[in-house]
Amino acid sequence: MSSEQDSEKTTHFGFSEVAVEKKAERVADVFHSVAAKYDIMNDLMSGGIHRLWKRTTIELSGVRPGHTVLDIAGGTGDLSLKFSRLVGEQGRVILADINDSMLKVGRDRLIDSGVLNNISFAQADAQFLPFADNSIDCITIAFGLRNVTDKDMALRSMLRVLKPGGRLLVLEFSKPKNPLLAKIYDTYSFQILPRVGKLIADDADSYRYLAESIRMHPDQQTLKGMMSDAGFSHCQYYNMTGGIVALHRGIKG
Amino acid sequence: MNDTAIALACESIGKVLNRALEYDPQTPQKLSTVAGKSLLIESTAPRFTVSLLFTDSQLIIMPSDECFAAAMLSGTAPALIRLLLAGDIEAAEKCQVDVNDEDELVPTLLSLSREIDIDWEALLAERTGDVAAHLFGETLRKAQQFQQDIASRSKNGWATYKADNNTESNSNNNPNNNSDDSKPQSPLDVIGAQLKAFLP
Numbered sequence A: 001m002s003s004e005q006d007s008e009k010t011t012h013f014g015f016s017e018v019a020v021e022k023k024a025e026r027v028a029d030v031f032h033s034v035a036a037k038y039d040i041m042n043d044l045m046s047g048g049i050h051r052l053w054k055r056t057t058i059e060l061s062g063v064r065p066g067h068t069v070l071d072i073a074g075g076t077g078d079l080s081l082k083f084s085r086l087v088g089e090q091g092r093v094i095l096a097d098i099n100d101s102m103l104k105v106g107r108d109r110l111i112d113s114g115v116l117n118n119i120s121f122a123q124a125d126a127q128f129l130p131f132a133d134n135s136i137d138c139i140t141i142a143f144g145l146r147n148v149t150d151k152d153m154a155l156r157s158m159l160r161v162l163k164p165g166g167r168l169l170v171l172e173f174s175k176p177k178n179p180l181l182a183k184i185y186d187t188y189s190f191q192i193l194p195r196v197g198k199l200i201a202d203d204a205d206s207y208r209y210l211a212e213s214i215r216m217h218p219d220q221q222t223l224k225g226m227m228s229d230a231g232f233s234h235c236q237y238y239n240m241t242g243g244i245v246a247l248h249r250g251i252k253g
Numbered sequence B: 001m002n003d004t005a006i007a008l009a010c011e012s013i014g015k016v017l018n019r020a021l022e023y024d025p026q027t028p029q030k031l032s033t034v035a036g037k038s039l040l041i042e043s044t045a046p047r048f049t050v051s052l053l054f055t056d057s058q059l060i061i062m063p064s065d066e067c068f069a070a071a072m073l074s075g076t077a078p079a080l081i082r083l084l085l086a087g088d089i090e091a092a093e094k095c096q097v098d099v100n101d102e103d104e105l106v107p108t109l110l111s112l113s114r115e116i117d118i119d120w121e122a123l124l125a126e127r128t129g130d131v132a133a134h135l136f137g138e139t140l141r142k143a144q145q146f147q148q149d150i151a152s153r154s155k156n157g158w159a160t161y162k163a164d165n166n167t168e169s170n171s172n173n174n175p176n177n178n179s180d181d182s183k184p185q186s187p188l189d190v191i192g193a194q195l196k197a198f199l200p
Helices: A002-008 A020-046 A049-059 A078-087 A100-112 A151-161 A179-201 A204-216 A220-230 B003-021 B027-034 B077-086 B105-115 B120-128 B130-172 B187-198
Strands: A010-013 A016-019 A068-072 A092-097 A119-123 A136-142 A162-173 A232-240 A245-252 B038-044 B047-054 B059-063 B071-075 B098-101
Touching (some): A010 A020, A020 A100, A020 A179, A020 A204, A049 A162, A049 A232, A049 B003, A068 A078, A078 A136, A092 A100, A220 A245, B038 B077, B038 B105, B071 B077
Parallel strands (some): B038 B071
Antiparallel strands (some): B047 B059
């Protein structure tokens, strides 16, 4: 009976509903498909502003030499590369991603950049982080939380591995504050983005999913509440580019 | 001001403070006494609120939207700075700072701030190299010593000057000489005292 109920549980995959156990698989397909062109698409879609969003994330991470940083859904290693320089030889950066295609791109990129000494790679699910309790100084998850099947479980898992006083930073697409900007953003996301995806990555569906998954992601206040409910203290969010992207920060008390 | 900009400014201040605290060997012990606690600071003019969070290894400064906390200071920015400089919770009323402190955190923090002993020469050496930092430090120490010497000799000179003056006054038997002897009467007195101390 119980297993029957479990199998009936659904979650959103973009605007469509899929069985819970199918979501990770479907998300994985999307990222297998876009991995090779992920970086160039990021630059094209955001006009390069994603670099500024990531720079702000790094500035607000408080990461210092000797720290251990976990970059969940680290994908192609944008953040890990910068963290690796910040933590120095005494520190450690773990680039984690559930998707092996993304992880391979990230690993190759970091090795090509000469980053080898203080970085390790882990194929890991954010909901079941394979790290010891109280072992990480800072966790970042950039544009990854919306793809996680059970966000609450992932937040609790992150809280568990953080050291007391450690920080979680969630960089994610959110809800624009200005209605006019929201309208322009909608048009851009649903009309232009899939076409650019088709043109560059030959994959309109994946970029349609990207736009849909952003709309289904909790807004700023809801995510802040979810972080507080998971046990994080001093939760705050900072809107960037009019709220198109928000950076949430919480501290393990 | 934009929240993100305030957060970035707080983070920069926190970064500088944490960096400096790394050069006080007692920092881990000091922070461990307040680890896990937080202090809310509300500036009424200019209006902003920040939280200071203490962990066993660092201080985190972040903007806050809270209005109340177990440990809280509220006042204008200059008043808060005056309290910090005074380094004593007793001065809060005089500095016009409202204090709510259920955990007795503020006196502990003020006491810790008085005891901070940052090896700034080592900090400087990281940027400029050991030799330059040592020379700069030595020059600064000598300047401080010279300043202290001046003050001390001026004080001694003033005392001698007064003693000599009193002797002269007494010998003149002036009954109207009832001025305050505890401080110089004019700048000329000070100069006279200093000359007396320096000249053989």
